[in-house]
Amino acid sequence: MNLVRLLSLPVSVLLSGLVLLLVGPGLAAAEGNDAEKQMMALASSKKSTKVKEKPFPFPADTPSLKQMKEYRKTYTRLTALQKSALHWNFGIVTYINKGEDRFQHNYNMYVKEFEALDEDDDEALEEIEFKPYDVGTIIVKEQYPLESEHHIDIEGVPLNPSALSIMIKEKKGYDPENGDWRYLQITSSGTMVANGKASDPVVKPLCGECHINVKDRDYVYHTFFTKVMTKKKN
């Protein structure tokens, strides 16, 4: 832990840490009650530093806005908080509105293909079959700067993403050369940075050029999959 990070901790956490350090493991048993109080203080100070979850500020002209607004509650969460392969210190969590079984199937195929290529196993390679997504499929990827304490709560639960990258499977004919996907990028200030086809002059360098590399997987990378239940208690 560097000094800046240490200084940014609440005083109560630092003090209880210091007290525990001074008491030491030998004395801790004798001072059982005090140690317990310290732990309670630590727990409650953790609670008070918890970042609150805020609804994502979608711009009004976001396509499929009505159902996308509730994505945290109504979509299936496909991954844990993952460190993105392509961005330094960048965390992602992925959700899907439907076709989660397809995502899981394609993820398994991606892993199988990876292993088959590694082992030069032509037979296994022949069995690889990716399934495309249905019209109306929406995949939302939340992005988190992992070093920021403002987006992830003290237990490491992702709360307020700094941006959303979204892929929407539009009707046949929207962009047949690129799988009919629409790409969107929205920042946490509610700014639409990109919205359109993979060939759109803004979308192409930002999204399209990279996702075209996985055309065989219907342009979806499927790099991560963790079966996570989305249902909330409340």
Ligand code: HEC
């Ligand atoms: C440099 C390559 C690159 C660029 C540019 C890029 N992506 Fe991705 N995208 C990936 C990779 C790789 C993944 C898999 C997860 C990961 O490692 O981040 C991914 C994952 C996704 C996912 C989750 C579904 C999946 O493919 O697994 C969505 C949605 C997505 N990207 C949308 C976008 C949008 C929208 C843009 C443009 C604003 C964009 N991406 C730009 C490489 C890229």
